[in-house]
Amino acid sequence: MNKTMLIFFAVLAVAVALYYAFPFKARWTVLLGASLAFYLIVSTYLAVFALTTAIGVYFTARAVDKRNRDERELTEEQEKRRKRRNKAVVAVTIIVNLAFLGFLKYFNFFGASFCSFLNLFGLDLHFRALKLILPLGISFYTLSAIGYLIDIHRKKYAAEKNFFKVLLFLVFFPSILEGPICRYDQTGTLMCEGHRADYKGMLFGLQRILWGLFKKMVIADRVYLLVRTVSSEPSLYSGWVSVLFILGYTLQLYADFSGFTDIALGTGQLFGIKLPENFRQPFFAKSAQEFWQRWHITLGTWLKEYVFYSVALSPTMMKFGKKIKKKHKNHFTKILPTGIALLAVWLCNGLWHGPEWKYIVYGLYYFVIIFAGMLCEPLFAKFYKKTGINSECIGLRVWRHIRTLLIIFVGETIFGAPTLTDAFRILGSVFRPYDGAALSVGLDWKEYIVLLFGAAVLLAVGILNERKINVYEKIGGWVLPARWAVYLAAVAVIVVFGAYGSPYAAVPFIYGNF
Amino acid sequence: MTEGKKIITGRAFKAFGFLLALVAMLIGLYFAFAPSRGGKNASARSYDLNRIFNERDHSLDALILGHSGVYAGISPMEMYKRYGFTSYDCSQALQLPWETYEILSDVLAVQSPEVVVVETDHFFYDSKSVIRRNNNKRLGLSVYPFYETHVAWKDGFDPSARNALKGYMYTDVSRPFKGDCKMKPSDKKYKLGKRHEKYLKKIYELCRERGTRLCLVELPSLVMWDYEKHNTIREFAETHGINFLDMNERYDDTGINWETDTRDGGNHLNYRGAVKASAYLGEYLKDKYGLPDRKDDPAYSDWREDLNKYEKTVR
Numbered sequence: 108m109n110k111t112m113l114i115f116f117a118v119l120a121v122a123v124a125l126y127y128a129f130p131f132k133a134r135w136t137v138l139l140g141a142s143l144a145f146y147l148i149v150s151t152y153l154a155v156f157a158l159t160t161a162i163g164v165y166f167t168a169r170a171v172d173k174r175n176r177d178e179r180e181l182t183e184e185q186e187k188r189r190k191r192r193n194k195a196v197v198a199v200t201i202i203v204n205l206a207f208l209g210f211l212k213y214f215n216f217f218g219a220s221f222c223s224f225l226n227l228f229g230l231d232l233h234f235r236a237l238k239l240i241l242p243l244g245i246s247f248y249t250l251s252a253i254g255y256l257i258d259i260h261r262k263k264y265a266a267e268k269n270f271f272k273v274l275l276f277l278v279f280f281p282s283i284l285e286g287p288i289c290r291y292d293q294t295g296t297l298m299c300e301g302h303r304a305d306y307k308g309m310l311f312g313l314q315r316i317l318w319g320l321f322k323k324m325v326i327a328d329r330v331y332l333l334v335r336t337v338s339s340e341p342s343l344y345s346g347w348v349s350v351l352f353i354l355g356y357t358l359q360l361y362a363d364f365s366g367f368t369d370i371a372l373g374t375g376q377l378f379g380i381k382l383p384e385n386f387r388q389p390f391f392a393k394s395a396q397e398f399w400q401r402w403h404i405t406l407g408t409w410l411k412e413y414v415f416y417s418v419a420l421s422p423t424m425m426k427f428g429k430k431i432k433k434k435h436k437n438h439f440t441k442i443l444p445t446g447i448a449l450l451a452v453w454l455c456n457g458l459w460h461g462p463e464w465k466y467i468v469y470g471l472y473y474f475v476i477i478f479a480g481m482l483c484e485p486l487f488a489k490f491y492k493k494t495g496i497n498s499e500c501i502g503l504r505v506w507r508h509i510r511t512l513l514i515i516f517v518g519e520t521i522f523g524a525p526t527l528t529d530a531f532r533i534l535g536s537v538f539r540p541y542d543g544a545a546l547s548v549g550l551d552w553k554e555y556i557v558l559l560f561g562a563a564v565l566l567a568v569g570i571l572n573e574r575k576i577n578v579y580e581k582i583g584g585w586v587l588p589a590r591w592a593v594y595l596a597a598v599a600v601i602v603v604f605g606a607y608g609s610p611y612a613a614v615p616f617i618y619g620n621f
Numbered sequence: 622m623t624e625g626k627k628i629i630t631g632r633a634f635k636a637f638g639f640l641l642a643l644v645a646m647l648i649g650l651y652f653a654f655a656p657s658r659g660g661k662n663a664s665a666r667s668y669d670l671n672r673i674f675n676e677r678d679h680s681l682d683a684l685i686l687g688h689s690g691v692y693a694g695i696s697p698m699e700m701y702k703r704y705g706f707t708s709y710d711c712s713q714a715l716q717l718p719w720e721t722y723e724i725l726s727d728v729l730a731v732q733s734p735e736v737v738v739v740e741t742d743h744f745f746y747d748s749k750s751v752i753r754r755n756n757n758k759r760l761g762l763s764v765y766p767f768y769e770t771h772v773a774w775k776d777g778f779d780p781s782a783r784n785a786l787k788g789y790m791y792t793d794v795s796r797p798f799k800g801d802c803k804m805k806p807s808d809k810k811y812k813l814g815k816r817h818e819k820y821l822k823k824i825y826e827l828c829r830e831r832g833t834r835l836c837l838v839e840l841p842s843l844v845m846w847d848y849e850k851h852n853t854i855r856e857f858a859e860t861h862g863i864n865f866l867d868m869n870e871r872y873d874d875t876g877i878n879w880e881t882d883t884r885d886g887g888n889h890l891n892y893r894g895a896v897k898a899s900a901y902l903g904e905y906l907k908d909k910y911g912l913p914d915r916k917d918d919p920a921y922s923d924w925r926e927d928l929n930k931y932e933k934t935v936r
Contacts, residue, residue, distance in 0.1 A: 306632050339794040544936065551934070553775050591639060595646050602650060608768040609667050609714075610790055 109613045111149055111284070118145045118280060123377050131301030138298060138378065139271055142280040146243060153242035156211075160204055161274040164252045165267070167200040168259040172266035175259075197260045201253050208249045211241055216462030244283035246459060250409055252277055255291045257413055264292045272299045281374035285367045285618040287385040288405040294382055302379025311579045312376030317597050318568075319369030324605035326561040327363035328614045329554055330355045334523070335612070336549035341529045346541035348548050349533050353516050356523035358562060361389070363617045364403070388569045393507040395476045395514050406459070410452045419448035438485050446478050453477075465527040472518055557604050647767075654770035657781065660727035664766040665759045667713045668773065670724065672784040676709065678731045680921070682912045683708035685788075686725060687740025687840075688716045693889035694840040697787035698931040699896055700903035705914030707924060708734075710788030715755050718744055718820035725824060729831050736910045737828050738902070741839045741854045741865075742846055744821050747814035783923070785930035791892055798843050798879035798887030804869055807848040810856065825861055834910060837865040841877045841898055843887035866905055868898060875901040892935060 122141035129137050146154050171193045181189065215236040222234040255276070259266045267273050276295035282288075289295065337344050337352040344352070368385040375382040389402035399407050418424060428444035457470020491498045517534060524530035546552060571578055582593055607613070656663045658674040669692070673681075683706060685695050691712035700708055711724050721739065746752070762768055776782030813821065828835040837858050839846055846869050858865035868875055875897050879887055882894030890898055906912055915921040 336794060339796065547933075547936065551775075587635070591642060594639070595642060598643060599646060599650065602647070602767050603771050603774050605771070608771065609669065610772065 114145065114148050115280070115284070118148075119374055119377070122280075126378055127304050129301075134301035134378075135272065135275060135299045138279065139275040142275060142278045142283070145280040146278050146283065150243040153240060156207055156242040156245060157248055157278050158274070160207070160248060160252050161270070161277050163200050163203060164256055164277075165270045165273045167196055168256055168266040168273070169268075171197060171256075172259050175262050176265075193260060197256055200256060204249050204252060208245055211245065213458070213462045220464075244278075244285075247283060247286050247288055248277045250288050250406075250459075251290075254288070254409060254413055255295070257417075258291065267291070267295070267299075269299075275299065281371040282382055285364065285371065286403075286405055287368060287371065287383045288409050289383065294380065297380045305379055307583065308376050308379055310583060312373040314579045314582065314594075315369050315373030315376060317373075317594070317601070319366045319371075319373060320601050320605075321561070321597060322362040322366030322369065322565065324601055324607060326558065326565065327359045327366060328606035328611060329550070329558050329561070330359045330362070331612065331614050332554070332606070333549035334359055337533075338523070338525050338529070341524065341533050341536075344533075344541060344548065345536035345539040347545035348541050348543075349536045351545060351548070352533060353520050353537070357516055357519040360519060360523060360617060361386075362561075362565065363614075367618070388573050390512065390515070391508075391569065391573050392511050392515075393504065394480065394511055395473055396480065398511060398515060399473065406456070410455055414455050415448045415452050418451045419444060424448065439482065442478075442481050446481070449478060450474055460522070463526075465521055465524065465530060468527055469518060469521045472521060476514060561604075651766055651770075654767065654773045656770070658731070660723070660730075662723055662727070664770070665762040666720075666724070666769065668769040669784055669786070669788050669790070670711050670713055671769075672782070673709045673711060673728055673788065674731065675781050675783045676732070677923070679733050680707060681709055681732045681734050682706040682915075683736045683738060683906055683910075684711055684725070684728060684732065684734045685709070685738040685740070685838075686711045686716075686721045688712060688743040688746070689714040690742060690840045690842055690845075690889060691740050692788055692790045693792070693884065693891075694842075694895050694898045695902060696789040696791075696892075696895045696899045696935075698785070698789065698928055699899035700906070701916070701924060702928060703900055704903045704907045704912065705916040706903075706907065706912035707915055707921065708738075708787065712740070712788065715746065715751060715758065716743055717746055717752065717755050718817050718824070720755075722820050722823050722827065725827060729827070729833070733831070734833055735912055736834045736836050736906060737824075738836045738838050738906070739824060741837050742842065742850065744813060744817045744854070745811060745845075745850050747817055783927060785927040786934060787927070789895065791935050792884050793892045794884045795881055795891055795893070796884060796886050797881065798883055800843070800887075802843060802872060802879050804846070804848050804851075808852065809849045810852045811847075811849040813853060821857065825863070835863050836906070836909070837863060838902065839865075839867045839869055841868045841872065841875065841882075841890060841894065843869075843879065843883075845888060864909060866902070868901065871901070 118141050122137055125141075126134050126137045143154075146157065150157075174189050174193055177189070215234075219234045219236065222232040225232050255273070258264060267276075272295070275298055276289065276291055279289070279294075279298055282294075333351060333355045337348060337355075341352075365386040372382050372384070383405050385404050387401040387404065389398055392398035392401050424444050424447065431440045431443060434440070453470040453474035454467065455470075456473070457467040460466040460469065487498075490496075496503070520534055521527065521530045524533055546555060550558070568578055571581075582590060585593070656671040656674060659666070659671050663671055663674075683697075683700075685691050685697070685708060689712065692710045695710055697708040697710060700706065711721075711728060713720070721743065725737065746755075773779070773782075825835055837854055839851070839854070846867075851867055851869070854867075855865055868877075877890070877894055877897055882890055882897065884891035884894075915924065
């Protein structure tokens, strides 16, 4: 448990008490106050960036919306001019916001990479990195802001008239730390409505927060001890230790990120606000593509909506698609425009995660796998038809699960190793035997037992969710003593087996850095 | 009463009942994990430190007190393995002199060591932010005592279990120091804070009263330590006739390699560094204070068992 989380829960406690004490219509102001207080305490003067984004987006959206709603009869030329002007204003606002993000997050990376590139040609350039601090949640609120603006531009819904409601949408404290990335029409409006105290909803919200804390404190922060030890000097380890790192980091990332998502969603439920789901049992996926429909769902849908469609449906791409299909009529030319749009999506995905080559390679890794899958689709179909093998037989289904898990493990190693070189070193060292005791690196056997227990609970809940059994409702339906026993046991497990205090480490949420 | 009000009252009662059950459970857990000895401030201390009170009374030959540099850089078991005397690290992150004093007075009630080693850098922890952080930590620990004590589950929920590492915290993480490893000479002196100086004197007086000898030691650290601090402590040591060992003057003798022996770029030692620093300090204490070799003493067979456990942990 780190300091930011303690502040988060303190703000949450005050906000819940005040929210239901305020009259309906004014309840959203409590959320705004709590969100601003949280932001200012954690990010202090850096709040100016979020405020600037909110101001820019608010006025641009209002201006674009006003022009969109102009019902005067316009000539074709005037209509074209209006569209051009709207497009230009939206583009400028998006570029300015991306420039904030780009400068604060990527300046040092691109500067250093550019210098290294020029040095290849014999120039002796030294890049002096700037000490830049990222404002809290900049990667998340920038995407939400851009999405809102594009939606207004695409006339999906009307622009919000109240600036403070736009500000609340961007800095809503449960989702500012690690998402989920919200859409104004789905979540923003909910934030600004007053909600009645719903006993069941609040109960489920508390259950979900407890579940998130279990994932974070019992699983993620515990396995971090193993991950930290190996990643501090990957060259020292091989064999089973490397395997444990690969499995451990994947587990840590999932438990950490989905754990905070549970806390965020549970917090939303305490105010009657349903935030979008970000995970749907990702390790049950049968392909890399399906994995991304289950993992960080809101980022995937955002990229699909605002990057994929923007590239794939752009006039230039449409023209290009038609042209090559005319020249060469085959499967490759059919999917090439989609492939180019996908490349843009995966480059953005990689870059969004951070200013490092490993993240770019991580994005491209998934692009190559998914695009190769699309390319080979007709070949596989032909193969199954020719051989008469049932593509849905149990053997192939199991194989697809295993194959996807292997793809995920490699991907998360690229993502989690300190550098790209380390990632390849760890992956390459798996088949080299390790001399020491693998089960004592970073964790002792007692910690492993707790970790296995945590992972088993995680798996069991995953299986139930996959079978569409809502665990929260199931427990909520039990008789009072049984229900209380489960809640008290959950609290006791977190208090006793949580990996906090000495000798553990205060581990910040991994996605909080992105 | 209307149906709606009845439901709300019922739910309020349920919520209140649950809160009561929760508080009762937490109180139960508190008593299950609370240290049985250790004085009134025991719950505001680290679990590992408090386990010194699980050692047999009057069985320790040396105590080592100070901030995180102690639990990171001195392994009592390494000293026992080489020289046979028994010791314990009484240190916590950001430990302040008045905490050292409190701990020392509580421990001296049940132990009578030949020598009390006090790490000196923590007498210079005088910035407002450090003191505020320390106060917040103590407040947090008294509000939520499980923060430290919950790790008792690893001892099979036995709060009286002994600590085989004797307060040392093992880490094999390595992050090299980059830069000049030599301290810049200076004749200046760092002025001790009033409260800090008062507690340094109180620690000295306490040791004198209890008939134990005080030894001031600075452990290898390139980030925190300098000659201005060294000069201040040297003057205090000379004035009061006590030994002062500054290991930062003796990198060649200790064999500390700042490329491999630090866990965080020169501030704290890692296991490799701790082995070297402990060997050096152990020899110094043995020579200067004539500490006994207890390796073959049947009364200390529990230390041999602890050594086996220690070896398994650091293997």
